[in-house]
Amino acid sequence: MAMPNQKKNTQFAVLGLGRFGYSIVKTLGEHDVHVLACDNDPARLHDVIPYATQVIQVDLADENAVKSLGLGNFDVVVINLGNDFEASLIDTMLAKEAGVKEIVVKGRGRRQRQILESVGATRVVQPEIEMGGKIARQLVGSNIADVLEESEHYTIAEVHPKPEWIGKSIRQADIRRTSGLMVLGLRRGGKLTIPAPPDRVIEAADLLITLSEHEA
Numbered sequence: 001m002a003m004p005n006q007k008k009n010t011q012f013a014v015l016g017l018g019r020f021g022y023s024i025v026k027t028l029g030e031h032d033v034h035v036l037a038c039d040n041d042p043a044r045l046h047d048v049i050p051y052a053t054q055v056i057q058v059d060l061a062d063e064n065a066v067k068s069l070g071l072g073n074f075d076v077v078v079i080n081l082g083n084d085f086e087a088s089l090i091d092t093m094l095a096k097e098a099g100v101k102e103i104v105v106k107g108r109g110r111r112q113r114q115i116l117e118s119v120g121a122t123r124v125v126q127p128e129i130e131m132g133g134k135i136a137r138q139l140v141g142s143n144i145a146d147v148l149e150e151s152e153h154y155t156i157a158e159v160h161p162k163p164e165w166i167g168k169s170i171r172q173a174d175i176r177r178t179s180g181l182m183v184l185g186l187r188r189g190g191k192l193t194i195p196a197p198p199d200r201v202i203e204a205a206d207l208l209i210t211l212s213e214h215e216a
Contacts, residue, residue, distance in 0.1 A: 012036065013071060014052075015060050015091055016080035017044040020106055020125075024078050026051045038069065061087040063094065072098035079105040079121075085112060089119060096120025158187065158207045171198040175208075185209035 010033055014025050017039040028035045029051025037052035038060060039045055045055045058065045060081055071077055077095045081088045088105055095103045096119065105121040107113050113124040159181070165173040175181050185194035187207040193200075194209065202208075 010034070010076065011074040012076045012078065013069065013074040014038065014078045014080065015066070016082065016106075017041070017048055018080055018082055021078065021080035022048060024080070036069070036074065060091060063090055066091055066094050070098075071095050071100055074100060076100070076102040076104065079103070081106070089116065092116055092121050093119045157210055157212070159210050161202045161204065161206055161208060165202045166204050167201065169199045169201050170196055173202060175210075181208075181210040181212050183208050184211055
């Protein structure tokens with residue numbers, strides 16, 4: 001059964017399979033759309049085989065190699081090349097030149113966003129703020145599901161409330177001070193509320209969407 005508003009014939013290419021790229025591929029694969037996954041690391045490619053339609057080992061910093069992928073055949077290209085901003089920039093330009101309509105690029109900071117958008121990125125995302133799974137579901141027009149992105153510095157997860165939180169508002173539970181978790185949202189009865197109202201009383205059946213910072 002197709003997801004709401006999902007275009008079954010949409011073609012996706014994901015360049016770079018770090019945590020963000022892996023989350024994108026996994027979520028797209030769960031929605032049964034065509035996904036090409038590319039990386040130079042065989043282990044990363046192996047991890048996405050259950051979710052991708054096709055996997056290709058390629059040096060994504062090699063302009064000719066990227067051109068050989070035929071990006072013009074894809075409706076959406078997601079570029080996730082870690083700290084290699086130059087390669088991200090080149091691949092964004094190549095996707096634009098190939099006529100890709102939607103180019104989603106992982107970037108860091110306002111300046112990178114401006115540069116990437118100037119050469120063709122239609123959306124620049126920061127995984128510390130946005131979840132790969134969430135972005136993928138937006139791309140296929142689906143509702144948020146249970147796959148959440150873990151970035152290099154932060155983890156976003158769904159957690160069940162501790163017994164001592166139940167019956168208290170989010171503000172009263174003081175979860176950030178007592179557990180080191182920032183509450184971003186709340187899922188109740190299949191309905192997701194983001195941001196979570198501080199005065200919302202926590203119930204036992206709730207799921208809290210939380211952000212935590214990794215220890216250095």
